[in-house]
Amino acid sequence: xxxxxxxxxxxxxxxxxxxxxxxxxxxxxxxxxxxxxxxxxxxxxxxxxxxxxxxxxxxxxxxxxxxxxxxxxxxxxxxxxxxxxxxxxxxxxxxxxxxxxxxxxxxxxxxxxxxxxxxxxxxxxxxxxxxxxxxxxxxxxxxxxxxxxxxxxxxxxxxxxxxxxxxxxxxxxxxxxxxxxxxxxxxxxxxxxxxxxxxxxxxxxxxxxxxxxxxxxxxxxxxxxxxxxxxxxxxxxxxxxxxxxxxxxxxxxxxxxxxxxxxxxxxxxxxxxxxxxxxxxxxxxxxxxxxxxxxxxxxxxxxxxxxxxxxxxxxxxxxxxxxxxxxxxxxxxxxxxxxxxxxxxxxxxxxxxxxxxxxxxxxxxxxxxxxxxxxxxxxxxxxxxxxxxxxxxxxxxxxxxxxxxxxxxxxxxxxxxxxxxxxxxxxx
Amino acid sequence: xxxxxxxxxxxxxxxxxxxxxxxxxxxxxxxxxxxxxxxxxxxxxxxxxxxxxxxxxxxxxxxxxxxxxxxxxxxxxxxxxxxxxxxxxxxxxxxxxxxxxxxxxxxxxxxxxxxxxxxxxxxxxxxxxxxxxxxxxxxxxxxxxxxxxxxxxxxxxxxxxxxxxxxxxxxxxxxxxxxxxxxxxxxxxxxxxxxxxxxxxxxxxxxxxxxxxxxxxxxxxxxxxxxxxxxxxxxxxxxxxxxxxxxxxxxxxxxx
Numbered sequence: 001x002x003x004x005x006x007x008x009x010x011x012x013x014x015x016x017x018x019x020x021x022x023x024x025x026x027x028x029x030x031x032x033x034x035x036x037x038x039x040x041x042x043x044x045x046x047x048x049x050x051x052x053x054x055x056x057x058x059x060x061x062x063x064x065x066x067x068x069x070x071x072x073x074x075x076x077x078x079x080x081x082x083x084x085x086x087x088x089x090x091x092x093x094x095x096x097x098x099x100x101x102x103x104x105x106x107x108x109x110x111x112x113x114x115x116x117x118x119x120x121x122x123x124x125x126x127x128x129x130x131x132x133x134x135x136x137x138x139x140x141x142x143x144x145x146x147x148x149x150x151x152x153x154x155x156x157x158x159x160x161x162x163x164x165x166x167x168x169x170x171x172x173x174x175x176x177x178x179x180x181x182x183x184x185x186x187x188x189x190x191x192x193x194x195x196x197x198x199x200x201x202x203x204x205x206x207x208x209x210x211x212x213x214x215x216x217x218x219x220x221x222x223x224x225x226x227x228x229x230x231x232x233x234x235x236x237x238x239x240x241x242x243x244x245x246x247x248x249x250x251x252x253x254x255x256x257x258x259x260x261x262x263x264x265x266x267x268x269x270x271x272x273x274x275x276x277x278x279x280x281x282x283x284x285x286x287x288x289x290x291x292x293x294x295x296x297x298x299x300x301x302x303x304x305x306x307x308x309x310x311x312x313x314x315x316x317x318x319x320x321x322x323x324x325x326x327x328x329x330x331x332x333x334x335x336x337x338x339x340x341x342x343x344x345x346x347x348x349x350x351x352x353x354x355x356x357x358x359x360x361x362x363x364x365x366x367x368x369x370x371x372x373x374x375x376x377x378x379x380x381x382x383x384x385x386x387x388x389x390x391x392x393x394x395x396x397x398x399x400x401x402x403x404x405x406x407x408x409x410x411x412x413x414x415x416x417x418x419x420x421x422x423x424x425x426x427x428x
Numbered sequence: 429x430x431x432x433x434x435x436x437x438x439x440x441x442x443x444x445x446x447x448x449x450x451x452x453x454x455x456x457x458x459x460x461x462x463x464x465x466x467x468x469x470x471x472x473x474x475x476x477x478x479x480x481x482x483x484x485x486x487x488x489x490x491x492x493x494x495x496x497x498x499x500x501x502x503x504x505x506x507x508x509x510x511x512x513x514x515x516x517x518x519x520x521x522x523x524x525x526x527x528x529x530x531x532x533x534x535x536x537x538x539x540x541x542x543x544x545x546x547x548x549x550x551x552x553x554x555x556x557x558x559x560x561x562x563x564x565x566x567x568x569x570x571x572x573x574x575x576x577x578x579x580x581x582x583x584x585x586x587x588x589x590x591x592x593x594x595x596x597x598x599x600x601x602x603x604x605x606x607x608x609x610x611x612x613x614x615x616x617x618x619x620x621x622x623x624x625x626x627x628x629x630x631x632x633x634x635x636x637x638x639x640x641x642x643x644x645x646x647x648x649x650x651x652x653x654x655x656x657x658x659x660x661x662x663x664x665x666x667x668x669x670x671x672x673x674x675x676x677x678x679x680x681x682x683x684x
Contacts, residue, residue: 062575065564338573339621340575
């Protein structure tokens with residue numbers, strides 16, 4: 001018999017040891033018996049798992065064919081997912097970008113701790129002991145900048161303006177990124193803030209007069225971009241030796257991170273305010289936490305609203321699959337009659353529903369990303385704030401949720417079709 | 429081209445032991461009636477439907493068998509139980525009483541999964557309105573029962589289609605085929621798994637006379653290939669091509 005060498009006649013899977021197989025349906029040679037590929041030589045158990053080359057995944061193949069039958073209906077069902085995923089991606093990514101941009105903007109103050117004498121307790125200035133206590137509290141966590149500061153009038157010829165005069169040797173540490181061309185160590189002369197320079201029409205090499213002393217202008221600070229407790233724009237920075245007082249009016253700690261800043265603030269309070277409240281410690285890190293929390297809440301709320309539209313999309317997929325399944329009842333009955341298992345019918349229909357979600361999700365997520373980029377490019381929102389890890393998560397999450405919603409929408413219709421007795425289904 | 433018809437009882441000498449495990453605990457007695465080797469047999473089968481006004485008897489204590497190589501026509505008026513009988517033979521439905529035996533093995537108590545496997549491996553179906561999947565080509569429709577099996581049956585599907593005279597229409601979808609061509613695709617589909625028996629429900633019901641003759645001749649050739657063919661029909665033409673005709677009236681076999 002010509003197909004004795006075949007994997008076994010379909011009607012006799014266990015007949016391996018049988019010397020005389022039953023006459024078969026026909027004497028056709030086995031399918032491609034002369035040209036069996038690698039896949040055909042795999043053990044049967046493996047062949048069932050490894051998809052055959054060129055055949056792909058049958059459930060996917062059937063599902064794609066079925067979807068192509070009712071293109072408009074499939075497209076409309078997918079549009080629901082497109083809208084839902086678009087809403088989640090655009091609102092979620094925009095929210096994250098705003099949060100990132102705002103945190104960048106406020107980042108500077110979050111890391112600063114400003115220690116000032118507590119005038120109410122009669123402390124007028126901070127002495128060297130206070131300073132070393134602060135240094136100990138801040139050791140390993142950031143840079144300590146002792147400041148002598150006073151508000152006074154600065155002038156250049158006839159022009160006058162109110163300025164905040166700081167005495168420090170280290171303007172660069174004080175102003176951080178907005179220090180511009182300020183020298184790392186200030187011996188003599190003055191570093192002038194942007195507003196003061198403009199008001200007094202000063203440029204590098206000019207002269208500024210503070211309390212009848214003339215100072216050579218060595219650098220002008222660029223306009224401050226970040227919010228900071230030290231007012232860079234109205235500052236005139238001179239050497240601390242120019243101040244008559246010996247104590248410090250402020251000590252600024254520029255911590256390495258917001259967490260370090262709160263640790264330093266706690267440490268300073270512990271060391272200096274144990275017996276009486278000698279100093280007031282000002283730190284914005286907790287305020288910054290509050291702001292971040294608010295943004296996260298806002299973002300979560302926006303995403304939740306958008307997710308509701310995705311759930312609605314899931315309902316529409318449920319509806320479409322229910323329609324599809326009842327229209328194709330006879331066909332599904334035929335599948336079952338000719339030997340397709342319940343689980344295989346179920347899988348095919350679930351793939352069909354999920355494909356709607358995957359296609360809709362891909363389109364929606366892409367549109368959402370494009371939309372957010374368009375917003376970023378046409379406003380002051382920096383594009384770099386859009387491309388952050390959180391947004392990759394929002395993108396993937398929205399896409400995945402879209403696919404999941406479609407899968408869940410397909411569950412009941414697929415289950416109903418798969419468990420429909422073939423007799424009933426064939427009768428129509 | 430077609431092999432000689434199977435030679436009756438000896439065809440079953442592979443023995444029921446080689447049936448898939450779980451197909452029942454039937455052990456073949458060497459002295460048993462050779463009738464047990466029939467691809468499918470109904471043994472004292474009754475089927476009752478519970479309706480609103482009591483139970484309706486669709487089949488009443490029916491004995492029926494089909495052998496390899498024979499075409500059996502089942503005729504009878506509407507409501508005589510023909511379709512019920514075909515559903516029972518095809519394991520699409522379970523009898524209220526009696527046994528459905530495939531090659532002598534009882535089929536009662538099989539799980540849905542096992543029943544589906546047995547159906548795919550031993551039974552081919554041909555329906556009155558063809559029931560081809562409109563999105564699949566002729567070849568894909570023929571290979572449909574093997575879709576989820578690891579082995580690719582495309583080559584076999586093509587050969588079967590060539591055999592039923594549709595070698596030129598392999599990639600046509602059902603919408604591009606005539607009724608007779610569709611029914612021949614359906615016949616090819618019923619053979620793709622090398623079944624023991626092909627069950628046809630009104631196979632000529634939607635065909636004109638000439639096409640019906642072609643299709644019936646095709647069934648004749650299928651039977652000559654060693655397959656049992658059962659055709660349930662209203663059509664007297666079918667009986668011309670049948671080896672035997674069984675008449676059902678009110679769920680009882682009237683004449684054989």
